[in-house]
Amino acid sequence: MHGFLPYVWFEGKCRPFVEAKLSIATHALHYGTAAFGGLRAIPDPSDAHQMLFFRLDRHARRLSQSAGFLNTSLSSEEILAGVEAVIKANQPRVPIYLRPLVYTSDLGIAPRLHSIETDFLIYGLELGDYLSPEGVNCRFSSWTRQEDRSLPLRGKISGAYITSSLAKTEAVKSGFDEAILMNSQGKVCEASGMNVFIVRDGVLHTPGVNQDILEGVTRASVITMARSMGYEVVERGIDKTELLLADEVFLTGTAARITPVRRIETTELASERPIMERLRHRLQAITEGRDEEFRHWVTVISTGGA
Incomplete structure (x- = not known):
């Protein structure tokens, strides 16, 4: 499906991409009350059963800090555990890009960051060059x-x-x-x-x-x-x-x-x-x-x- 990885991290566990659904009333959809990251990984040239992530710890720390701006707690350890679960579920063999997202998952119309539910998801896709390497x-x-x-x-x-x-x-x-x-x-x-x-x-x-x-x-x-x-x-x-x-x-x-x-x-x-x-x-x-x-x-x- 357009290069998306078949399994995602959603509502605390790995699920098929096609089963990960959000309500049209999701708070983050209406107010942009979410924060995301971007992670690149490539197959290990020396071991096809391993993926190499660039600066994964720094990306996880920044997303954890971004979650703090949303008045929610998301530790680097939680992010890393989700990433590992997604990799094991999908077993990619090509370069990929993962998109972790922390978001207000509550339903409602009041713009706020207090007294509101939040959640965390990760999906991925195959990705080569985002922009032309020629410039x-x-x-x-x-x-x-x-x-x-x-x-x-x-x-x-x-x-x-x-x-x-x-x-x-x-x-x-x-x-x-x-x-x-x-x-x-x-x-x-x-x-x-x-x-x-x-x-x-x-x-x-x-x-x-x-x-x-x-x-x-x-x-x-x-x-x-x-x-x-x-x-x-x-x-x-x-x-x-x-x-x-x-x-x-x-x-x-x-x-x-x-x-x-x-x-x-x-x-x-x-x-x-x-x-x-x-x-x-x-x-x-x-x-x-x-x-x-x-x-x-x-x-x-x-x-x-x-």
């Missing part, structure tokens, strides 16, 4: 990224993604692949679901955590990885014209991994991206468990297959 064309969105004073942007809160959805559709309908959102101060913030990096004169720059960005797990990994490779990384506010003058521009995210930007608006960017390519090759080696320095970033989960 994407971007435009600056007419929509502005929200501010942390209006909602908790350090959590992946479902309701916040209306802005991302508007920006993405605007970009695609106007002939681009992706959108670059600015924050309320007019600084570069992020793409519709990815963080932004630029390279100027051999130095990597990326919007800082004080720029209303999502604190991306892949973003943090790229920063650590780049510094270990001897590159300087500066986290700061970035002006839109800097993207147009940059030697390299690329996006990072769980689904997107590391994706180059070919063009922004009418400005063609350089086709040679040596720093990004080194980072992308290093990240691939890490996710495949071939990098000793960052082997601790990879969690191995057995599929339970024979």
Whole structure:
């Protein structure tokens, strides 16, 4: 069914995907009172009965913290147990993406986060490249990224993604692949679901955590990885014209991994991206468990297959 894994984690146990149903009156559906994560896993190149997850502990911790914004408790251990159950139930043999979601499962019409039931689910799908590895064309969105004073942007809160959805559709309908959102101060913030990096004169720059960005797990990994490779990384506010003058521009995210930007608006960017390519090759080696320095970033989960 459209590449979805046949079994999900729903209401405390694994069930067939087709049996996981929600009421049309579910609170989270109406008010966006949910938070989600995104997990990538690939088959272990050395053992087909194991899946390799990238930064699973960090993803679980962020989702647990996001649940706290929803006034509910969801421990990293509960998340990890659900992930393991889904892997064993599905026994995947291809690269996959898992979507864990904590949500207000109560029925009702009052927007609130108190005196309300919550639940947790996980579903998955087969996923190769989310964006073209050859690169994407971007435009600056007419929509502005929200501010942390209006909602908790350090959590992946479902309701916040209306802005991302508007920006993405605007970009695609106007002939681009992706959108670059600015924050309320007019600084570069992020793409519709990815963080932004630029390279100027051999130095990597990326919007800082004080720029209303999502604190991306892949973003943090790229920063650590780049510094270990001897590159300087500066986290700061970035002006839109800097993207147009940059030697390299690329996006990072769980689904997107590391994706180059070919063009922004009418400005063609350089086709040679040596720093990004080194980072992308290093990240691939890490996710495949071939990098000793960052082997601790990879969690191995057995599929339970024979």
